[in-house]
Amino acid sequence: MAHLLTSLAHAACNPDSETGALVPPIHPATTYERDPDGSYPKGYKYSRDGNPTRRQLENTLAELEGGISCRAFSSGMAASNAVIQSIPIGSHVLLPDDVYHGVRQLINEQFQGRGIQVTAVDMTHLDDIENAIRPNTGMIWVETPSNPLLQITDLSGVGQIASKNDILFVVDGTWTTPFLQRPFEYGADLVVHSLTKYLGGHSDTLGGAVITRADSERFEQLSKYQQQSGAVLDPFSSWLTLRGIRTLGVRLSHQCSTARQVATFLETRSEVRVVHYPGLSSHPGHELAAKQMDDFGAMLSFEADGGQDRAMAIAAAVKVFTRATSLGGTESLIEHRASIEGPETKTSPSLLRVSIGLEHPKDLIEDLERSLIKS
Ligand SMILES: Cc1ncc(COP(=O)(O)O)c(C=O)c1O
Incomplete structure (x- = not known):
């Protein structure tokens, strides 16, 4: 397999068979033609449901992260929200006590009153994580290095705890990107990114992504949520993010x-x-x-x-x-x-x-x- 640097440099760059263009075009169309029999033979019908530029970005991110599938959202918070809403009502969630404040506020202010319980844990201690688990713990959310104290959590240790207790293990990989850290190697189930940061790389586009390590009912549901809630990444931002990824x-x-x-x-x-x-x-x-x-x-x-x-x-x-x-x-x-x-x-x-x-x-x-x- 090519070194990651090479995969990044070539991200979604396959010369177009019709024009020879090295860089893929942006597909701004919102709607797609049906065949006379009513079918959509090219696989696209409406841009919120699926868009070729967004799909290129999603496939690229899934491959770089070592996952199998990705959904791109309009911001990192929209991606985080999609993950949190996939947790059944009545569940308990473990959050680092040092974490991006937007995620803490989203869970505390939007989800806690609607049946999601939260415990903030010092994730530099695996014992603290294990001791905080309840019978209804449904997700462990990890950010390493953490924000803003740059604390380090043992991904492999959390992976073992999550797997032993059958708990969804989510890593916010925004600060590391797959270039520095690949959480699936340590047992994470989902990786979340704010594309607004290093992946976009130029402070000129918002975006978010959720990548899954394996097929799951939850990821299917999350994909449906992306379409139905509509917080999809637009084609221009998808294209800009792909451009950022190459460098x-x-x-x-x-x-x-x-x-x-x-x-x-x-x-x-x-x-x-x-x-x-x-x-x-x-x-x-x-x-x-x-x-x-x-x-x-x-x-x-x-x-x-x-x-x-x-x-x-x-x-x-x-x-x-x-x-x-x-x-x-x-x-x-x-x-x-x-x-x-x-x-x-x-x-x-x-x-x-x-x-x-x-x-x-x-x-x-x-x-x-x-x-x-x-x-
Ligand atoms: C670690 C981390 N996760 C998520 C987000 C949210 O991303 P966005 O601003 O794209 O919604 C941020 C934003 O600063 C972040 O630093």
Whole structure:
């Protein structure tokens, strides 16, 4: 099998038999012609039910992730919502206590009052996960590295617990993509992505995806839900995401290398109390991350010595970084995470989250050094 870098570079690029075009066209049509006998011989009838550009993206993602099928949604949250709604009413769900706040809010505010129970667990301890399981636990949701503390969860350990207890094991792979981590190898049943981040890669398109490791009634139901609820990914966004995927390997390799240099620099600074980056040997999940990830990712966070005021002053002083939320684009971002997570956040007010982009590492480090001194 080709190296992942090669599969990425060629993603959905088969020269068109009619025109020789290397890059597939975008199919914006919403409806498709029937034959005189009323059938749809080419397999498409209405774009919400199925669209050739979206299908190309779905097939590409399924293949890269090592799964068998994928459904692409209008955002990462639409994809997450589709997974959560597939859990039977009355079920109990385990969620990391450090997790993307949008997923926590979705479950707490939209599902908890309608018969889904939730327990937030420290997923760095397999014992805590096992002890939190109830007879009605229907899903374990994992995010590793976690957001925003970059905690590492043992995917293989969770896979064994989930399989032993017959619980759906879902991994949000947004921060890693299949280029860095492939959760199906550790027993995950479903992988969810926000395509808005590294897969799209240019901060210009929203998208989400759910990929399944195996055929299941649940995935059939989830596919039906995609059609019926209508939160499908549009053809242009599907096409843009495919374009992003072709450069994912080189982008992420550079971003991971820069992130390691930035984290190493930050660790030397007296203005910084702690750096959260699994690529640092001081990180408690470093060895586990080295085992289950191909590289340590391009997200990191750090806590300013001096609380919220100093954190805000650092963010206020940057010139190469941009103060903005999100991640995975070509430009490096810095954000005061607690203020975006809202009043119920448990994130320290001194924490700044950083998404490393494609700039030269020296420029980023100099920008941070100047901002730290000024703060
Ligand atoms: C880990 C993770 N999962 C899911 C999402 C939601 O994705 P979207 O913004 O595409 O809905 C995000 C967004 O920041 C995220 O970071």
